[in-house]
Amino acid sequence: MLPGLLIACLLLVLAAGLLSQLAIQPGVDSITAGNRLLRTIGWTTLQASLSTILSLLIGVLLAWALSHRPRFFGRTFFIALLSTALVLPTLVVVLGLVTLLGRSGWLNDVIVLFDGTKIPPFIFGFSGILIGHCYFNASFAARSLLGRFEAIPEPQRKLARSLGLSSWQSFKLIELPAIAASLPALATTIFLLCFTSFAIVLTLGGSPKYNTLEVSIYEAIKLDFDLGRALGLALTQLGIGAVLVALSTRFMADNSLIAAEQAHSEWGDKTPARILQWTIITSFSLLFILPLVAIAVDGYQSDYIRILLDKDFHRATVTSISIASISTLLVVAITVAMASAYTTLATTQRLGEAAASAIILRLLSFSSALFLAVPSLVLGLGFFLLARKIGGSYTIWSICALLTANVLMVLPFAFVTLAPAMIKAANRYDKLTFSLGVKGISRWRLIESVLLRSELVYIASIAFCMSLGDLGVIALFGSQDFVTLPWLLYQKMGSYRTQDAAGIASFMLLLTVFVFALLPRLFCRRKNATT
Known part of the structure; x- marks a missing residue:
């Protein structure tokens, strides 16, 4: 338990040190008030609120439709694709959305064939930000809620059929209460992700009036080099984020992203409801798959040979894979330590009803969700200021900033995945292991490593993929000497070298799908072969 508690305290110390580093810089007070800042906060809150509402609405509808259509060709593949939404590189999806919905996109090509005119592009500006956020978060919401829908007991389904309840009555009386407990945690998570959104707003915003706090910090540093303004914005972001995370930890007790699917009978919906369900599934399938x-x-049409021979591409690939691999090892180790501490405190068989357990549990939950309060760009600003103050190799500071940001970015999702599974294993096997005197490394080798293998592989895969595609910190530290794949892709997009950008994006997409979708299958096959 002690290593997990020490790590949680270190994370909080890191956040406090970052806050103090930002607060003691000169020129902060001049920007922490004023109409401009209030407008930025208001807009950031507005877009996050609307994105959350739309994402939840679409996610609930899609999960409902999928749960009512338990058997159709490609269902398993489509659900697996929904799971990848969490780890798809943001810039890759943005490029796909622009290719699909831009001025010269596929949609306009189809419209020209029938009408001869093009519609104005709606992928940039307010609508583009909402589309980008809903693409990621509606998929995340649907995948998270699907397990809740499918966990509804079979007797309740039979009762609904025997009473002749309509689809709306079944949803209102049975399904909505079943998912209601998950909605607050899901809503707060999505809101925080949208509130701290960077890459989507930076690329699809299209105008400074749509800048969020995160993008305003980036522009203040990279474009204006106005550190006073950047510091004021960063402190504001930290303050608001910390309050939201502190309020949200009460909802995040059990929000595992790995939901158990179980076969069940259909609800017996009438024809109009079935038509609506198929319409929802088909529409979202097209909207989700077409950008990819x-x-x-x-990417197939790009000059792959030239891209693969490019030295910048080589350096970016080696740097990205190396940092993602190290980040993955750190995330798994830290998550295991913190989840073990959480399990010890949450399991009465180990510590009993300790008075301080509730407070320490809240501390662990808050420290695991720290990234939502301290987004990567704000973290990068802290490292940027330390690098200027202390000196030393700029590359080393960049690597440290990237590793720290990657760990904090993945930790919220990794922790809520592993902690519930570890608690379940403890409740099942604690009495047996205690009676046999099995503890420490022996217990981990015989019990946890076997029962939690799928969760650990899942955590490793999301850690690698999310670390591979993040643009946050590298947007501040990226240079000709230090390049990652997301930064190289952003440079190609910014210089309108779309074919090169498409080639790099397709490579990142292929690597992400391989790591996230295929590696867990290989581990599962190996596990089955050895048992």
Whole structure:
């Protein structure tokens, strides 16, 4: 338990040190008030609120439709794709959305065939930000809620059929209460992700009036080099984020992203409801898959040989894979330590009803969700200021900033995945292991490493993929000497070298899908072969 508590305290000390480093800089007071800042806060809150509402609405509808259509061709593949939404590189998806919905996109090509005119592009500006956020978060919401829908007991389904309840009555009386407990945690998580959104707003915003706090910090540093303004914005972001995370930890007790699917009978919906369900599934399938197909098609048409021989691409690939691999090891180790501490405190068989357990549990939950309060760009600003103050190798500071940001970025999702599974294993096997005197490394080798293998592989895969595609910190530290794949892709997009960008994006997409979708299958097969 002690290592997990020490790590949680170190994370909080890191956040406090970052806050103090930002607060003691000169020129902060001049920007922490004023109409401009209030407008930025108001807009950031507005877009996050609307994105959350739309994402939840679409996610609930899609999860409902999928739960009512338990058997159709490609269902398993589609659900697996929904799971990848959490780890898809943001810039890759943005490029796919622009290819699909931009001025010269596929949608306009189809419209020209029938009408001869093009519609104005709606992928940039307010609508583009909402589309980008809903693409990621609606998929995340649907995948998270699907397990809740499918966990509804079979007797309740039979009762609904025997009473002749309509689809709306079944949803209102049975399904909505079943998912209601998950909605607050899901809503707060999505809101915080949208509130701290960077890459989507930076690329699809299209105008400074749509800048969020995160993008305003980036522009203040990189474009204006106005550190006073950047510091004021960063402190504001930290303050608001910390309050939201502190309030949200009460909802995040059990929000595992790995939901158990179980076969069940259909609800017996009437024809109008079935038509609506198929419409929802088909529409969202097309909207989700087409941007990825667009990336694959454009990538196939790019000059892959020239890209693969490019020295910048080599350096970016080696740097990204190396940092993602190290980040993965750190995330798994830290998550295991913190989840073990959480399990010890939450399991009455180990410590009993300790008075301080509730407070320490809240501390562990808050420290695991720290990234939502301290987004990567704010963290990068702290490292940027330390690098200027202390000196030393700029590359080393960049690597430290990237590793720290990657760990904090993945930790909220990793912790809520592993902690509930570890508590379940403890409740099941604690009495047996205690009676046999099995503890420490022996217990981990015989019990946890076997029962938690799928969760650990899942955590490792999301850690690698999310670390591979993040643009936050590298947007501040990226240079000609230090390049990652997201930074190289952003440079290609910014210089309108779309074919090169498509080639790099398709490579990142292929690598992400391989790591996230295929590696867990290989581990599961190996596990089955050895048992």
